[in-house]
Amino acid sequence: MRIGMMVDSYKPYISGITNYVEVNKRFLELAGHDVFVFTFGDMDYRDGEPRVIRSPGLPLADTGFYLSLRYLRAAKQLLQTMDIVHVHHPFLSGRLALRYCRPLRIPLVYTNHTRYDLYAHAYLPMMPDEISHGLLQAYMPTFCKAVELVITPSAGMERILRQLNVDVPIEVVPNGVDLQNFHSAAPLSRKEFGYKEDDILLVYAGRIALEKNLPFLLKSFKGISQAIPNIHLLLIGGGVQQYEDEIRSLVNELKLDQRVRLTSRVSYDQLPAYLAMCNIFVTASVTEVHPLSVIEAMGAGLPIMGIDSVGVGDIVVDGSSGFLSTHDQPAFTAKLTRLCLDQDLRAQMSDSARKASSIYAIESTTGIILKHYEKLVAESRPRKSNWRTRLRGFVEQFNS
Incomplete structure (x- = not known):
């Protein structure tokens, strides 16, 4: 399979999500799959691993994050050749996944890695909790309904998503570590x-x-x-x-x-x-x-x-x-x-x-994720096989 991982930030920025994507990419590649990371960042940065695709963005101070609302044309075209796309941030990357992949019926997986409710409280202390919670309740259910599979690494996080009115099925798949x-x-x-x-x-x-x-x-x-x-x-x-x-x-x-x-x-x-x-x-x-x-x-x-x-x-x-x-x-x-x-x-x-x-051994958790990928790709093929290539060209005219 050709698997796309979409993240708002990647190396050299270090975070739990960066480490998660890196180790899962490595083990999926060992299983014979082609895995691509799509992200924003410094275009001059040289990666020590293959198939990391960056698009430029506006650096947000020294946070390691870049702000952009689109991929480079070449990055978008490559993303649209994936068999499945796994989104790890719901806002910038998530919106681009819906924009670029949904018209082509490329199945989307979303893993919720972050307590956005508490991050809003920490970084926007002047914003009342009711407003930040309300914004998440307005966004997260709609976004989660638009993807084929929602994953959370823990049962506790599943409960938080339910409190945000996410009512689609959620699979709990623990984060894996190369132990x-x-x-x-x-x-x-x-x-x-x-x-x-x-x-x-x-x-x-x-x-x-x-x-x-x-x-x-x-x-x-x-x-x-x-x-x-x-x-x-x-x-x-x-x-x-x-x-x-x-x-x-x-x-x-x-x-x-x-x-x-x-x-x-x-x-x-x-x-x-x-x-x-x-x-x-x-x-x-x-x-x-x-x-x-x-x-x-x-x-x-x-x-x-x-x-x-x-x-x-x-x-x-x-x-x-x-x-x-x-x-x-x-x-x-x-x-x-x-x-x-x-x-x-x-x-x-x-x-x-x-x-x-x-x-939490990565060999086990990657196997679980891979089964979900295979199921979604198999379900999507009958729908897209006859017209996906023609539709991609049609959509390209409007997204370019």
Whole structure:
């Protein structure tokens, strides 16, 4: 099959969606399919992988996103030769998918990766919740009805879509991770980072961004660091420079500069070794859908400390593969303190986390996605086989 992946942003921007598309593309190609990524970005950027098709756009500061309302003509024509198209952002990419693919009866799949309701609250705090929620209720049901298949990576996110009045069938397909490198990772040398072997090393890996609730995490860590002298926190990832600077300022304000280290971005192939060096993975984010970072940490054998919310709460079993807390600072701090102090408990949870991660192996989840693709393509062929080529030429006159 010829499979198109449509995303609003791709490399060099790093996000859970970028990693998801990259690893799924790789495993679908190993299965013998041709996979193309259609996105916006810097036209001079050179990819380390084949079949990434960029169209120019207006860069939105240093966010990694570009604004555009159309593809280059060549990109559009190539997109219209796909057997199936998988959309990963519903707004820019989603609208273009409907515009370019629906007239040709190319089946469309949409995966909802993002808590847009909470992102609106984080980035548009002056907008009343009723307005942002109403806008999503106006857009999402119509968009989801226009595609052949809606996928969400977690049951929790399915409930959120239902609250937005999406009433079409939804398939829950977990995000997959290539776990081999995480299961077998050799840890980096702690000595090179100035850590001792008996230090308790907490790690967060992900974007340094407003919606990740990092001030909450740092304030909890501040309390724990006063009680446990050999505890350290490693923040792996990057983000918008302004917000990175704000987090560094908060670290200094809390007088944690000797206990908290920000690494900025690290290459994905180095991440397993970083995680293997640590003891506990921590996240205070409540805006996740099905975080790959949590699955990757579990694959590396780290117990998880998180907040019981959509995404994290769908993956972590409280008391088994980690601890879940309410979104309450004292409760979160108390559970994390217990996990830091109880070495035997950490060892038990480490083993449970590693075993639990196996259900998210990319080999399994890609197989599920592929079956959906094959079914939709088979259903679409009788309708489009006789007139698709002629209609493409007709539509091209109006979309050019």
